[in-house]
Amino acid sequence: xxxxxxxxxxxxxxxxxxxxxxxxxxxxxxxxxxxxxxxxxxxxxxxxxxxxxxxxxxxxxxxxxxxxxxxxxxxxxxxxxxxxxxxxxxxxxxxxxxxxxxxxxxxxxxxxxxxxxxxxxxxxxxxxxxxxxxxxxxxxxxxxxxxxxxxxxxxxxxxxxxxxxxxxxxxxxxxxxxxxxxxxxxxxxxxxxxxxxxxxxxxxxxxxxxxxxxxxxxxxxxxxxxxxxxxxxxxxxxxxxxxxxxxxxxxxxxxxxxxxxxxxxxxxxxxxxxxxxxxxxxxxxxxxxxxxxxxxxxxxxxxxxxxxxxxxxxxxxxxxxxxxxxxxxxxxxxxxxxxxxxxxxxxxxxxxxxxxxxxxxxxxxxxxxxxxxxxxxxxxxxxxxxxxxxxxxxxxxxxxxxxxxxxxxxxxxxxxxxxxxxxxxxxxxxxxxxxxxxxxxxxxxxxxx
Numbered sequence: 001x002x003x004x005x006x007x008x009x010x011x012x013x014x015x016x017x018x019x020x021x022x023x024x025x026x027x028x029x030x031x032x033x034x035x036x037x038x039x040x041x042x043x044x045x046x047x048x049x050x051x052x053x054x055x056x057x058x059x060x061x062x063x064x065x066x067x068x069x070x071x072x073x074x075x076x077x078x079x080x081x082x083x084x085x086x087x088x089x090x091x092x093x094x095x096x097x098x099x100x101x102x103x104x105x106x107x108x109x110x111x112x113x114x115x116x117x118x119x120x121x122x123x124x125x126x127x128x129x130x131x132x133x134x135x136x137x138x139x140x141x142x143x144x145x146x147x148x149x150x151x152x153x154x155x156x157x158x159x160x161x162x163x164x165x166x167x168x169x170x171x172x173x174x175x176x177x178x179x180x181x182x183x184x185x186x187x188x189x190x191x192x193x194x195x196x197x198x199x200x201x202x203x204x205x206x207x208x209x210x211x212x213x214x215x216x217x218x219x220x221x222x223x224x225x226x227x228x229x230x231x232x233x234x235x236x237x238x239x240x241x242x243x244x245x246x247x248x249x250x251x252x253x254x255x256x257x258x259x260x261x262x263x264x265x266x267x268x269x270x271x272x273x274x275x276x277x278x279x280x281x282x283x284x285x286x287x288x289x290x291x292x293x294x295x296x297x298x299x300x301x302x303x304x305x306x307x308x309x310x311x312x313x314x315x316x317x318x319x320x321x322x323x324x325x326x327x328x329x330x331x332x333x334x335x336x337x338x339x340x341x342x343x344x345x346x347x348x349x350x351x352x353x354x355x356x357x358x359x360x361x362x363x364x365x366x367x368x369x370x371x372x373x374x375x376x377x378x379x380x381x382x383x384x385x386x387x388x389x390x391x392x393x394x395x396x397x398x399x400x401x402x403x404x405x406x407x408x409x410x411x412x413x414x415x416x417x418x419x420x421x422x423x424x425x426x427x428x429x430x431x432x433x434x435x436x437x438x439x440x441x442x443x444x445x446x447x448x449x
Contacts, residue, residue, distance in 0.1 A: 027223075027224065027227065028190060028196060028197070028223045028224070028226065028227035029219070029220045029223040029224055029227075031195045031196060032186075032189070032190050032193065032195055032196050032223055033077055033080070034074075034077050034081070036081070037054060037057055037058075037081060040074060040077065040078070040081075041074075041178060041182050041185055041186045041189075041219065042073065042074060042175075042176065042178040042179070042182045042219070043073070043074055043078075043175055043176065045176070046173055046175070052065070052171055052173070053065065053078065053173055056082065056149070056151075057078065057081050057082055063149070063171045064143050064146075064148075064149050064150040064151070064152075064169060064170050064171065065150070065151055065152070065170060065171045065172075065173055066128070066152045066153075066154065066158055066162065066167070066170040066171070066172045066173065067079070067151065067152065067153045067154070067173055067175060068153075068154055068155075068156075068157070068158050068172055068173065068174050068175065069155070069174055069175025069176065069177075070155060070175075070177050070217065070218065071155055071218055071220065071221075072177075072178075072215075072217070072218030072219045072220035072221055072222075073175040073176065073177060073178065073217075073218070073219065074175060074219065075126075075153040075175060076126065076153065079092070079124040079126070079151055079153060082122050082124065082151060088119070088120050088121065088122050088149070089110075089113055089119055089120070089121045089122070090121075090122045090124070091106050091109075091110075091121060091122070091123050091124070092123075092124045092125075092126070093106065093123065093124070093125050093126070094125070094126045094127060095125060095126065095127040095128055095129070095130035095131045095135075096126075096127060096130060098125075099135065100134060100135055100138050103135060103138045103139065104138065106121070106123060106148070107138075107139075107141075107142045107147065107148065109121070110123070110142065110147050110148045111147055114147060120146070120148070120149060121147070121148045121149070122148070122149045122151060123142075123148040123149070123150050123151065124151045124152075124153070125150065125151070125152045125153070126153050127153065127154065127155075128152035128153065128154050128161075128162065129154040129155070129156040129158075129161035129162065133163055136162065136163045136166045137163065137165070137166070139166060140165055140166060140169070143166065143169045143170070144169060150170065152170065157265065158170075158172060160265070176217075177216070177217025177218065178215075178217050178218070178219055178222075179217070180212050183211075183212045183215055183217070183219070183222050184208060184212060186219055186222060186223070187203060187208060187211060187212070187222055187223075187226055188203070188208075190223055190226055191203050191226070197226075197227075197230055200230070200234070200239070201230050201233055201234070201238075201239050201240065201241055202239060202240050202241070203226075203240075203241045204240055204241060204242045204243070206242065206243050207229070207241045207242050207243050207245065207246050210243055210246045210247075211225050211226055211229070211246060214246075214250060225246065225249065225250050226241075228249035228250065229241045229245045229246045229248075229249040229250075231249070232245050232248050232249045233245050264295075267286050267289055267290060268286075268290070268299075268300075268303060270282070270286050271283060271286035271287060271290070271300075271303070271346075272303060272307055272311075274286060274350070275307055275311070275346065275349045275350045276307070276311045276354065278350055278351065278354065279350060280346065280347045280350035280351060283346050283347070283349075283350045284343060284346060284347070287300065287342060287343060287346050291335070291339055291342075297330045297334070297335055297338050297339070297342060298327075298330055298331070300342055301323070301326055301327035301330045301342065301345075302327070304323040304326060304327070304342070304345050304346065304349065305320070305323045305324065305327055307323070307349055308320040308322070308323040308349060309358055309359070310356065310358070310359045311349075311354055311355075311356055311359075312349055312352045312353070312354055312355065313355040313356065313357055313358035313359070313432070314355065314357070314358065314426065314431055314432050314435055315352065315353040315354055315355035315427065315429045315430035315431055315432045316352035316353055316430050316431060317431055318348075319348060319349055319352045322344070322345045322348040322349070323345050323349065325341065325345070326338075326341040326342050326344065326345035329341035330342065352430065353429040353430025353431070353432075354429060354430075355426065355427045355429050355430070355432050357424060357425055357426050357427055357432065358424070360425070361423040361424040361425070362423075364423055365423045368418075373417060373418060374415065375414075375415025375416055375417040375418060376415055376416070377415065378412050378413070378414075378415065378416075379392075379393045379394060379395075379396065379397070380395060380396060380397040380398040380399075380411075380412075381395070381398065381413065382394040382395060383395070398411075399411050406445075408442060408445050408446065409445065409446070410445060410446060410447070410448040411446060413446070419447075420447065422443075424439070426439060
């Protein structure tokens with residue numbers, strides 16, 4: 001919830017008189033905010049009869065909860081509905097403007113209220129991920145003792161943004177982006193409802209499709225776009241919102257993407273997995289989402305560099321070269337031109353034959369080294385260019401491969417304990433098919449098999 005929203009819609013406590021009707025000049029998304037659970041659009045999995053969230057709103061549950069989901073899915077709306085729960089005292093704080101002192105004051109008041117009135121306090125904290133570890137820790141005792149029922153809201157994955165001790169005390173409820181049908185119901189209600197546009201305009205089916213697409217599951221975005229389109233139509237004396245009206249009102253959709261949050265992790269994960277899965281079209285989609293949202297192109301380039309060795313490897317030795325070239329292009333010319341090199345590398349890696357033999361080999365080798373499989377370097381391989389090396393038999397017996405016609409000969413290279421151990425196991429994909437055949441012959445000669 002933004003600072004502006006806080007000023008418009010301060011949540012009432014149970015002791016305050018009913019809130020004044022929302023003024024007619026308030027944003028459409030505010031005027032259409034649900035007043036009862038039955039008016040909530042979406043989140044049926046959390047609001048069905050007997051579900052924990054419905055029981056909490058209706059005053060029949062005693063669990064602290066964390067509402068986790070994208071913007072525009074109803075977190076603040078559900079918190080507002082909690083203000084109507086029977087016999088409970090409701091307090092709302094925002095992590096943007098509250099500190100440890102405010103938390104301690106609320107907890108002290110909750111303790112006095114519990115002792116004197118036997119009345120429980122519901123504490124709503126918006127954007128809880130913005131609280132520091134100290135601030136989150138300050139809630140532990142009150143939540144543990146149920147001195148307060150905490151209702152926290154966040155748009156970020158709580159596994160990354162909420163400290164483990166607090167997270168373990170909360171029932172995590174994940175809100176979902178609204179479906180297309182749910183957004184359509186919301187838009188149609190807003191067009192006809194007296195609190196909304198009250199039938200002053202109509203919405204063409206094609207325009208409704210455009211608004212649903214632009215909203216991308218965000219109820220607030222859908223209503224904001226609808227209102228902007230309606231204002232534009234009214235300004236020209238029209239009564240029908242068509243596609244041109246929507247396009248005039250909205251120059252470009254705002255891409256939902258937080259470089260520090262959950263969307264960042266989800267989209268880069270989908271990007272890499274699409275490349276690994278050899279789907280260049282999906283990979284370009286996720287690349288576009290990152291670039292349009294302002295992601296640092298150097299970050300994307302670094303992920304391509306890693307992916308080139310991790311998932312392509314020697315199945316296509318040119319993959320790493322392509323990724324390096326893209327990274328250098330990003331450094332040399334920057335955006336927007338660097339998008340071309342990033343796209344080229346993305347397509348190259350997506351279309352390349354895949355092999356994880358390189359990462360499997362190095363990780364297996366490192367794991368065994370950590371477990372103690374090191375052993376002594378064979379004497380004939382040791383360094384010998386210092387006084388006294390000969391007395392230690394260093395390099396004695398070393399055979400120089402270039403003295404043979406094939407450039408390879410039988411000789412022990414690993415420590416004794418690792419003789420015959422295969423770390424690199426090439427696949428039959430792309431260039432590794434040839435490498436597999438060559439490596440088989442090399443091992444036979446070097447090992448004397």
